[in-house]
Amino acid sequence: MGGVEDQKMTGGVTRPGWPRVANIIRTVVRIALGGLFVFAGATKAYDPGAFAVEIQRYNLIPWLPGALAAVYLPWLEILVGALLVVKRFDRGALMLITCLLLVFSFALASATVRGLGIDCGCFGKAFAATGTVFPLVRNLLLLAGAGFLWRGYR
Amino acid sequence: MLRDGRAIRQALLILVSALIPAGLTAAFHPQRPAWTEETLAPGEERLPTVLAWGESVLWVDARSADEYRADHVPGAILLNLESWDELLPNFLDQWSPDKKVVVYCSAATCELSHEVAERLRKSGITSVFVLKGGWEAWKTRK
Numbered sequence: 001m002g003g004v005e006d007q008k009m010t011g012g013v014t015r016p017g018w019p020r021v022a023n024i025i026r027t028v029v030r031i032a033l034g035g036l037f038v039f040a041g042a043t044k045a046y047d048p049g050a051f052a053v054e055i056q057r058y059n060l061i062p063w064l065p066g067a068l069a070a071v072y073l074p075w076l077e078i079l080v081g082a083l084l085v086v087k088r089f090d091r092g093a094l095m096l097i098t099c100l101l102l103v104f105s106f107a108l109a110s111a112t113v114r115g116l117g118i119d120c121g122c123f124g125k126a127f128a129a130t131g132t133v134f135p136l137v138r139n140l141l142l143l144a145g146a147g148f149l150w151r152g153y154r
Numbered sequence: 155m156l157r158d159g160r161a162i163r164q165a166l167l168i169l170v171s172a173l174i175p176a177g178l179t180a181a182f183h184p185q186r187p188a189w190t191e192e193t194l195a196p197g198e199e200r201l202p203t204v205l206a207w208g209e210s211v212l213w214v215d216a217r218s219a220d221e222y223r224a225d226h227v228p229g230a231i232l233l234n235l236e237s238w239d240e241l242l243p244n245f246l247d248q249w250s251p252d253k254k255v256v257v258y259c260s261a262a263t264c265e266l267s268h269e270v271a272e273r274l275r276k277s278g279i280t281s282v283f284v285l286k287g288g289w290e291a292w293k294t295r296k
Contacts, residue, residue: 048179052187053202063191070187072176079172086187118206153158 026152029145030084036142037081037097043124045074054121058107059114076100091153098146101139108136197271199283201291204256212249214271216259217289227258227292235269255282261290 044051052070056063064069077100082129085095104122111118120127159166180186180187194200213230215222231248233241247257255274259267267284274282286293 042158045175045179047185048183049185049187056191057202057206064189067187067189068180071179071183073176075179076172078175079168083168086252087291089164089168091158092166093160095158095165096168130238152239153161 024062030149031040033145034081034084037077040123041074041077094149101143105139108132108152173220197284198286201288201295207254210254212253212255214255214257216267256285258285258288261288264288
């Protein structure tokens, strides 16, 4: 643990334990974010037909692209989540997680603005009556978590 | 992030890898989505849409009284063509203009629900819909 590195991170004030604490926080965030994606993907991979209906309710894309997304996205979520947890291909996984969170946030914001009154559908049928505002706030927090992890890769 | 060549290469590999389980899902999953959307007749709605309406729905059971007594959608009102005049007052008691009326009958004879819906519309009731798939759709809901 170099003192110069510590000073860089604390604006010149040395905090000897900070890099270690940051690493622990980073590990916790990485496992939590990855685990959440595995869970979200698994709940939707269980019933892709229902997920296709959830996608359709956003009224953003036609049925066929939505149905294709309903069979593909859950597996992508499982894959990127698992890879982030086990720290293999984790840069690519984190990049995709960030992109997915941005796309999901856009869809949720759009549904909120249009007043569709639908549920997120983020976790299949695991959580009902979620609306779109709470999931949007949660997604923004997850994006902040992903941003924090990116800082560790610099 | 977008200038990280290693991350981009890994991301592309992951995107391609996910196609394998997705392809298997599309081919073999028992609950895979239909690839063509079922078309709705005028005035019809699918169950997920109706369920999303929540408390604003007033269910109308257009089947026979015996079928209604055997089982029905919770809160549904019996209103069929056989006993229209007797059953209509009970419907009107529970209806209000802010309600969305959703009529269903058994899937095999679902013309009945269209006829009941049409008669309600002619009586001046707005927001009347027919449940696509009828009682069968409700029974097999997930």
